[in-house]
Amino acid sequence: MKISIQINEGPYQHQASDxxxxxxxxxxxKGHEIFRVFFYHDGVDNASRFTIPPQDDRNVVSNWASxxxxxxxxxxxxxxxxxxxxxxxMLDEGEAGKNGVDGNNIHPAFRISGLGQLIEAGIQSDRLxxxxx
Amino acid sequence: xxxxxxxxxxxxxxxxxxxxxxxxxxxILLIEDGVISAANNANSSMLADLAAQGRVFALQGDVDARGxxxxxxxxxxxxxxxxxxxxxxxxGTTVSWV
Numbered sequence: 001m002k003i004s005i006q007i008n009e010g011p012y013q014h015q016a017s018d019x020x021x022x023x024x025x026x027x028x029x030k031g032h033e034i035f036r037v038f039f040y041h042d043g044v045d046n047a048s049r050f051t052i053p054p055q056d057d058r059n060v061v062s063n064w065a066s067x068x069x070x071x072x073x074x075x076x077x078x079x080x081x082x083x084x085x086x087x088x089x090m091l092d093e094g095e096a097g098k099n100g101v102d103g104n105n106i107h108p109a110f111r112i113s114g115l116g117q118l119i120e121a122g123i124q125s126d127r128l129x130x131x132x133x
Numbered sequence: 134x135x136x137x138x139x140x141x142x143x144x145x146x147x148x149x150x151x152x153x154x155x156x157x158x159x160x161i162l163l164i165e166d167g168v169i170s171a172a173n174n175a176n177s178s179m180l181a182d183l184a185a186q187g188r189v190f191a192l193q194g195d196v197d198a199r200g201x202x203x204x205x206x207x208x209x210x211x212x213x214x215x216x217x218x219x220x221x222x223x224x225g226t227t228v229s230w231v
Contacts, residue, residue, distance in 0.1 A: 131229065
Protein backbone atom coordinates (compact mmCIF):
# COMPACT_ATOMS: atom_id res chain seq x y z
CA MET A 1 0.00 0.00 0.00
CA LYS A 2 1.20 3.54 -0.81
CA ILE A 3 1.16 5.72 2.29
CA SER A 4 2.01 9.42 2.57
CA ILE A 5 2.56 11.38 5.76
CA GLN A 6 2.06 15.05 6.61
CA ILE A 7 3.92 16.51 9.60
CA ASN A 8 2.89 19.90 10.98
CA GLU A 9 5.16 20.22 14.02
CA GLY A 10 8.89 20.56 14.58
CA PRO A 11 11.16 18.14 16.43
CA TYR A 12 11.55 17.94 20.24
CA GLN A 13 8.80 20.41 21.23
CA HIS A 14 6.02 18.02 20.25
CA GLN A 15 5.77 14.25 19.83
CA ALA A 16 4.26 14.45 16.33
CA SER A 17 7.51 13.95 14.39
CA ASP A 18 8.58 11.04 16.62
CA UNK A 19 5.21 9.31 16.25
CA UNK A 20 5.27 9.85 12.49
CA UNK A 21 8.81 8.44 12.26
CA UNK A 22 7.89 5.31 14.26
CA UNK A 23 4.78 4.92 12.10
CA UNK A 24 6.79 5.28 8.86
CA UNK A 25 9.40 2.79 10.08
CA UNK A 26 6.70 0.25 10.98
CA UNK A 27 4.96 0.76 7.63
CA UNK A 28 8.20 0.15 5.72
CA UNK A 29 8.92 -2.94 7.85
CA LYS A 30 5.50 -4.28 6.87
CA GLY A 31 6.34 -3.88 3.19
CA HIS A 32 4.32 -0.71 2.52
CA GLU A 33 5.72 2.10 0.41
CA ILE A 34 6.09 5.56 1.92
CA PHE A 35 5.32 7.62 -1.17
CA ARG A 36 6.12 10.98 0.39
CA VAL A 37 6.55 12.72 3.73
CA PHE A 38 5.43 16.35 3.55
CA PHE A 39 6.75 18.74 6.18
CA TYR A 40 4.41 21.69 6.62
CA HIS A 41 4.12 24.64 9.04
CA ASP A 42 6.64 24.20 11.93
CA GLY A 43 7.26 20.70 10.55
CA VAL A 44 9.87 22.22 8.23
CA ASP A 45 12.23 22.44 11.23
CA ASN A 46 12.64 18.65 11.01
CA ALA A 47 14.85 19.21 7.95
CA SER A 48 17.74 21.21 9.43
CA ARG A 49 21.12 19.59 8.85
CA PHE A 50 22.53 21.70 11.71
CA THR A 51 20.46 19.94 14.36
CA ILE A 52 22.78 18.64 17.09
CA PRO A 53 20.89 16.98 19.98
CA PRO A 54 22.76 15.66 23.06
CA GLN A 55 24.60 12.37 22.40
CA ASP A 56 22.22 10.31 24.56
CA ASP A 57 19.13 11.70 22.82
CA ARG A 58 17.53 10.58 19.57
CA ASN A 59 18.41 12.59 16.48
CA VAL A 60 15.07 13.31 14.83
CA VAL A 61 16.57 14.74 11.63
CA SER A 62 18.99 11.87 11.00
CA ASN A 63 16.26 9.36 11.94
CA TRP A 64 14.18 10.72 9.06
CA ALA A 65 17.21 10.80 6.77
CA SER A 66 18.02 7.17 7.62
CA UNK A 67 14.68 6.02 6.20
CA UNK A 68 16.11 6.98 2.79
CA UNK A 69 12.72 7.73 1.24
CA UNK A 70 13.30 8.44 -2.46
CA UNK A 71 11.34 8.23 -5.70
CA UNK A 72 12.24 6.24 -8.82
CA UNK A 73 14.40 9.14 -10.05
CA UNK A 74 16.43 9.04 -6.83
CA UNK A 75 15.05 12.36 -5.53
CA UNK A 76 14.28 12.57 -1.81
CA UNK A 77 10.61 12.23 -0.98
CA UNK A 78 11.05 14.00 2.34
CA UNK A 79 9.52 17.23 1.03
CA UNK A 80 9.64 20.57 2.82
CA UNK A 81 7.01 23.22 2.03
CA UNK A 82 8.83 26.15 0.44
CA UNK A 83 6.69 28.98 1.85
CA UNK A 84 6.74 27.53 5.38
CA UNK A 85 10.50 26.93 5.08
CA UNK A 86 11.51 30.39 3.82
CA UNK A 87 9.48 32.06 6.59
CA UNK A 88 11.42 30.09 9.18
CA UNK A 89 14.87 30.55 7.65
CA MET A 90 15.08 27.03 6.22
CA LEU A 91 16.81 27.23 2.83
CA ASP A 92 18.48 24.94 0.33
CA GLU A 93 21.26 26.12 -1.97
CA GLY A 94 18.84 27.20 -4.69
CA GLU A 95 16.64 29.27 -2.41
CA ALA A 96 19.67 30.82 -0.69
CA GLY A 97 21.03 31.95 -4.08
CA LYS A 98 17.65 33.21 -5.26
CA ASN A 99 17.13 35.25 -2.09
CA GLY A 100 20.70 36.51 -1.69
CA VAL A 101 21.31 34.68 1.61
CA ASP A 102 24.83 33.51 2.50
CA GLY A 103 24.06 29.98 3.63
CA ASN A 104 21.71 27.02 3.50
CA ASN A 105 20.60 24.46 6.06
CA ILE A 106 18.39 21.80 4.48
CA HIS A 107 19.65 18.25 5.06
CA PRO A 108 20.47 16.50 1.75
CA ALA A 109 17.91 13.75 2.47
CA PHE A 110 15.18 16.41 2.16
CA ARG A 111 14.13 18.70 -0.67
CA ILE A 112 12.18 21.95 -0.82
CA SER A 113 9.07 22.09 -2.99
CA GLY A 114 5.58 23.51 -3.16
CA LEU A 115 2.21 22.70 -1.62
CA GLY A 116 1.19 20.97 -4.86
CA GLN A 117 3.38 18.08 -3.69
CA LEU A 118 1.04 17.54 -0.73
CA ILE A 119 -2.01 17.50 -3.01
CA GLU A 120 -0.26 15.10 -5.37
CA ALA A 121 0.68 12.84 -2.43
CA GLY A 122 -2.99 12.77 -1.44
CA ILE A 123 -4.00 11.78 -4.96
CA GLN A 124 -1.25 9.23 -5.61
CA SER A 125 -1.30 7.49 -2.23
CA ASP A 126 -3.79 4.99 -0.84
CA ARG A 127 -3.58 6.70 2.56
CA LEU A 128 -2.51 10.12 3.87
CA UNK A 129 -1.89 10.29 7.60
CA UNK A 130 -1.46 13.65 9.35
CA UNK A 131 0.65 14.16 12.48
CA UNK A 132 0.47 17.46 14.31
CA UNK A 133 -0.19 19.06 17.65
CA UNK B 134 -12.60 5.61 9.03
CA UNK B 135 -9.82 5.68 11.57
CA UNK B 136 -9.80 8.62 13.97
CA UNK B 137 -6.58 9.35 15.85
CA UNK B 138 -6.78 11.50 18.98
CA UNK B 139 -3.51 12.81 20.41
CA UNK B 140 -4.65 15.05 23.28
CA UNK B 141 -5.76 14.21 26.80
CA UNK B 142 -9.40 15.16 27.37
CA UNK B 143 -8.14 17.12 30.40
CA UNK B 144 -6.29 19.39 27.96
CA UNK B 145 -8.53 19.76 24.92
CA UNK B 146 -11.96 18.62 23.82
CA UNK B 147 -10.75 16.92 20.63
CA UNK B 148 -11.81 13.46 21.87
CA UNK B 149 -15.30 14.77 22.59
CA UNK B 150 -15.42 16.44 19.14
CA UNK B 151 -14.39 13.15 17.61
CA UNK B 152 -17.01 11.21 19.60
CA UNK B 153 -19.69 13.70 18.54
CA UNK B 154 -19.01 13.16 14.85
CA UNK B 155 -17.92 9.52 14.57
CA UNK B 156 -20.13 7.19 12.52
CA UNK B 157 -21.17 3.62 13.33
CA UNK B 158 -18.29 1.88 11.59
CA UNK B 159 -15.33 4.08 12.52
CA UNK B 160 -12.72 3.27 15.13
CA ILE B 161 -10.63 5.46 17.43
CA LEU B 162 -6.90 5.14 18.09
CA LEU B 163 -5.60 7.06 21.10
CA ILE B 164 -1.99 8.19 20.63
CA GLU B 165 0.47 10.48 22.44
CA ASP B 166 -1.32 12.29 25.32
CA GLY B 167 -4.60 10.94 23.93
CA VAL B 168 -3.88 7.65 25.73
CA ILE B 169 -4.70 9.37 29.06
CA SER B 170 -8.35 8.90 28.07
CA ALA B 171 -7.76 5.12 28.02
CA ALA B 172 -7.25 5.09 31.78
CA ASN B 173 -10.28 3.78 33.67
CA ASN B 174 -10.92 6.92 35.64
CA ALA B 175 -10.71 9.17 32.57
CA ASN B 176 -13.06 7.11 30.47
CA SER B 177 -16.08 9.00 29.18
CA SER B 178 -19.28 6.99 28.90
CA MET B 179 -19.36 7.55 25.13
CA LEU B 180 -15.82 6.21 24.81
CA ALA B 181 -16.71 3.28 27.08
CA ASP B 182 -19.65 2.39 24.82
CA LEU B 183 -17.37 2.35 21.77
CA ALA B 184 -14.74 0.36 23.67
CA ALA B 185 -17.39 -2.23 24.57
CA GLN B 186 -17.93 -2.64 20.81
CA GLY B 187 -14.19 -3.21 20.30
CA ARG B 188 -13.74 0.05 18.44
CA VAL B 189 -11.20 1.81 20.69
CA PHE B 190 -7.45 1.25 20.47
CA ALA B 191 -4.50 2.84 22.27
CA LEU B 192 -0.83 2.96 21.31
CA GLN B 193 1.09 0.70 23.71
CA GLY B 194 4.33 2.71 23.72
CA ASP B 195 2.52 5.92 24.65
CA VAL B 196 0.52 4.11 27.37
CA ASP B 197 3.73 2.69 28.88
CA ALA B 198 5.57 6.03 28.64
CA ARG B 199 2.85 7.66 30.75
CA GLY B 200 2.81 4.95 33.41
CA UNK B 201 -0.86 4.07 33.00
CA UNK B 202 -0.50 0.49 31.71
CA UNK B 203 -2.28 -0.96 34.75
CA UNK B 204 -5.14 1.56 34.49
CA UNK B 205 -6.20 1.01 30.87
CA UNK B 206 -9.84 -0.02 30.58
CA UNK B 207 -10.16 -3.77 29.84
CA UNK B 208 -11.90 -3.47 26.51
CA UNK B 209 -9.51 -0.91 25.02
CA UNK B 210 -7.15 -2.78 22.73
CA UNK B 211 -3.44 -1.97 22.88
CA UNK B 212 -1.50 -1.86 19.60
CA UNK B 213 2.13 -1.20 18.69
CA UNK B 214 3.21 0.93 15.69
CA UNK B 215 2.77 -2.08 13.37
CA UNK B 216 -0.79 -2.31 14.69
CA UNK B 217 -1.22 1.42 13.98
CA UNK B 218 -0.18 0.75 10.36
CA UNK B 219 -2.69 -2.12 10.16
CA UNK B 220 -5.49 0.14 11.42
CA UNK B 221 -4.61 2.73 8.76
CA UNK B 222 -4.67 0.01 6.12
CA UNK B 223 -7.96 -1.53 7.28
CA UNK B 224 -10.04 1.59 7.86
CA GLY B 225 -9.58 3.75 4.75
CA THR B 226 -9.42 7.46 5.45
CA THR B 227 -7.58 8.55 8.58
CA VAL B 228 -8.80 11.64 10.43
CA SER B 229 -6.24 13.17 12.81
CA TRP B 230 -7.81 15.10 15.69
CA VAL B 231 -5.09 17.40 17.02
